Amino acid sequence: MNALTLPDIAAQASRQALPLDWVGMRGIALPILIDGQHLTATADAGVSLDDGTARGIHMSRLYLALEMLDQQPLTSALLRNVLQRFLDTHEGLSKNAYLRIHTQLLLKRPALVSPLAGWKTYPVSIEARLENQMFHVELKIDVTYSSTCPCSAALARQLIQQQFVDDFANTPLQHEAVLAWLGSADGIVATPHSQRSSAQLHVQLQGTDLPIVGLINAAEAALGTAVQTAVKRADEQAFALANGQNLMFCEDAARRLNLALKRSDAIKAFHLQVIHAESLHAHDAVAESRWTRDFA
Ligand SMILES: Nc1nc2c(ncn2[C@@H]2O[C@H](COP(=O)(O)OP(=O)(O)OP(=O)(O)O)[C@@H](O)[C@H]2O)c(=O)[nH]1
Structure with a gap:
């Protein structure tokens, strides 16, 4: 063997000819650009290995394709291009491509009354796939709010x-x-119990929009009691009023979110879960709701 020739194990034939559903890398550190902000993210990138006789995929090609996400704002079109690059660099090996991005969106939120503002983080996952030439994008977003029983x-x-x-x-x-x-x-003489609560929104998108901030705003508006950032007494009083005007069982919160998400043209289907971390109980109260747009 020539000293400059590197062994290429991935190009070898597999001993067991068996296709695999997903092969790739998980937890790749990556900067991304959403809503004008450079955010720290991690990505899981993969392809199907449809040629069961091939020993392995080419991890470096997936890794290098992620460079496309460094500088450009994250859009559905960009995600699709990255997935297409995954497939183009695995011609003959893979039919399907997958990308998951996990990040924390930072949004500056004004106080309810005082002229103050502060930052809030929202965990966001974006899942894109190119399967049988069909492109799909899903968003997972967590929104934290207060619920009074x-x-x-x-x-x-x-x-x-x-x-x-x-x-x-x-x-x-x-x-x-x-x-x-x-x-x-x-x-x-008596006060009702209330709790910090969380809504986990999982939506399937249609069209070209990636409406992350719009969905967060719609969810918070529907609930009426989003947790606050900077708070003076005037803000706390307004928050007490908001809670009194929006008394919520977990069922109420799930129904409000269901109606709000259905109003978004960007959404094809959703599964939402609300979790009220009860202060009355040592366990949580939970409600879920699913919906798929009827195209008939
Ligand atoms: N397929 C595969 N590669 C792995 C794995 N773990 C580490 N790698 C390494 O990922 C590296 C990059 O693989 P390739 O993309 O095939 O690298 P390459 O052959 O130099 O690149 P190309 O010439 O584009 O094929 C290799 O050094 C592999 O050993 C694994 O579980 N599966």
Whole structure:
């Protein structure tokens, strides 16, 4: 063997002629560009190995194709080009190509009342595949919000009523006295429980849009109680009002999100899950909803 000739094991014939569904690399570090921001991401890149007699795929070719994602804004068209490069560099070996990108989107969110703002992260996964020449893109996005239990709120209100009856029994009602009572600890003898909650949105996209920020905004608007960033007392009071006006079981949250996602023309189908990390229980309350657009 010539000293300059490197052994190429991948080009050898496989001892067992067997096609494989997915072969590639997981957890490749990568900068990507979304919404004008350079974000740190990891990518899982792979192809099917349809030629069962080939020993292996060419990992370096997939790795190098990912360079296309460095500089250009992430779009559906760019994802498709990367997948096509995977296949072009594996001609005769692979029919299907796969790419998953995991990142944390950073969005600056204004306070509810005060002129402040702060940053919030949203875990996002983008999954693209070119299968039998059909291109598919899916998004997974986590949105965190607050949920106050409507049952607990009703029970608390009943206790407040009872306290009112006790404190004002046989007393002529006077506006000033009632107002003072409402502002005292006796006026709010019980409080409903609320919890930090999370919505996990998994959507299949149609068309050319990659509406990551739009979907997050739509989900937060539908819930009405997104967790906050910078908070002064005026913001906390507005948040208390938002929670009071948006009392939610996990079922309510799932239904609100279902209706909001259906309104997006970019979505072909979705599966959503909401998780209320209960403060009443040591376990979580969970609801799921699926939907597929009817093209009939
Ligand atoms: N197929 C395969 N390659 C692996 C694996 N683990 C590490 N590699 C290495 O990935 C490296 C890159 O493979 P190739 O893309 O075939 O490299 P190459 O032959 O120099 O590149 P080309 O000339 O484009 O084929 C090789 O050094 C492999 O040994 C594995 O499990 N499967």
